[in-house]
Amino acid sequence: MRKITAGVFISLDGVVEAPDQWHFPYFSDEMGAAVDATLGAADTVLFGRKTYDSFAGAWPEREAAGEEDAGFAKKLGDARKIVVSTRKLEFTWRNSEQLQGDFVEAVTALKNEPGGNIALSGSISVVRQLLAAGLLDELQLLVHPIAVRKGMRLFDEGDTAVPLRLLSSETFQTGVLNLIYAPAEPAADAGYEDAKAHLPQS
Template sequence: MRKLVLAMSMSADGFVGGLNGEMDWLAGSLDADATAWLLDGLWQADAHLMGSEAFRDMAPRWAGSRAALAAPLNAIPKIVFTRGGVALPEDCGSWSEARVVKGGLRDEILRLKTQQGKRLLAHGGAGFAQSLVQHGLVDEYQLMVHPVVLGSGLPLFPIMEQPLQLKLLNARCFPSGAMAHVYRPA
């Protein structure tokens, strides 16, 4: 059985994007060690899962990129979850071949988990990540906490009826001040 890993970058105050999804606050906090850690996590997956907004943002940015993180993002198949649909870009390499799943998030994730293979790696956006958390689908959280406070923005975790207890599996601090935290639900 495959596990679902939610891999997200977040500010020190728990936001995964600015109020409008801005990610410019990440600039400068990914040093070589942090990039290597992220690369290792990306290559351990055989499918990248994301919501339609994250897909629309990521496809044109990564398809032609020569950045270190581009290789696994471009090589590994993508599955896009959407409530209403998403137009696949025509000129974005493997991103143009993404599989689109309309609705049925919980059932489709549970089906994917029963298949043989490496882990499923979910990237976001914020709404998609919150849906995964609300449905109790996340088996592991890989959170890269960056040394910046946004004050407001898109939170990673939704409003919850009960606290979500986590068990720390690993933590690592990088020269830039970013910290990687790996948790599983307790």
Template sequence: MRKVSASLFSSLDLVVEAPNEWQFDFDDEMGAEMSRALAEQDVVLMGRVTFTEWASYWPTSTEEPFAGWINQTPRYVASSTLASVDEWPGSTLIKGSVTDFVAELRGQDGSTIGVGGSPTLVRALFDAGLLDELTLLIHPVVAGGGRQRLFTDDAALAKLELTGSRSTSSGVIIATYRPVR
């Protein structure tokens, strides 16, 4: 069975929305962690917001190393409002239940299924028991400002196991968790 893995930039107050507004640095260790995670993935899942933001930039970007990878990797988009994802070749709109689709995808041959950004999708997969690994790159900053947090105040109690952690030269903690099932 394939693993579903998500990596998110997070503030100390677990804000995961719009890291470009509060992320102060991107050091070499964070880059190495992201490269390691991407090397394991052969499919990317994303929600509507991430797709819309990324589709306006990555298809024409050639200067950044991530561009080559993301433009060549199949992308599946979870959205109940988008009619099409044709503006970014290689993207497929998930029809019907996202959790059913991901459960079926997990059963197919392949490598790790990555989730790009998309905290709402990450929460839905977590709640459905379909997220196998969650890596948080926790920045030493309080983002506040009413931004979206990873888990809502009414989230159900869930236990996770820390499977790895380290700090970077800029003070970011890279923590990887596995849900206890």
């Protein structure tokens, strides 16, 4: 079964909205390698419509310009791009299509197809749906050392907790944390009486 990995730029206070307004001062060779290891290594990319429109409005031109980011732009262009939207879309960026049918059924079928990894970049509404459906295999959080203090958070208000387990962690020289999580079973019930045994004993 194919693996789905979502990469998210996120602030210390959980903001994921408009990273173009606060993210770039922290971009480095280390972060570029981390992004390439997920997004650049995938042969299929899932998008929400807004994120797709942003990518499609920039990366084809960057590929055509032939500058230092043209290689990464070509990877994105060559990848199969599947857009999640409730309205019918038309595409000009090559290898783009719309996800058809029920979201859970369609993504489950996609995971069962032959092929390499499936990646997301941003597309928070899609990330939330994948988590809720148990279809996301890894969540890569690139945590920036800044509190943005306004904007949409990764996790919205809800009645159901989202337990995760840490697979790996790395600290970049910029102070960005590269944290990779996988879904986990809910933690066992515990209270202070259970916790106090772990406090330092006099």
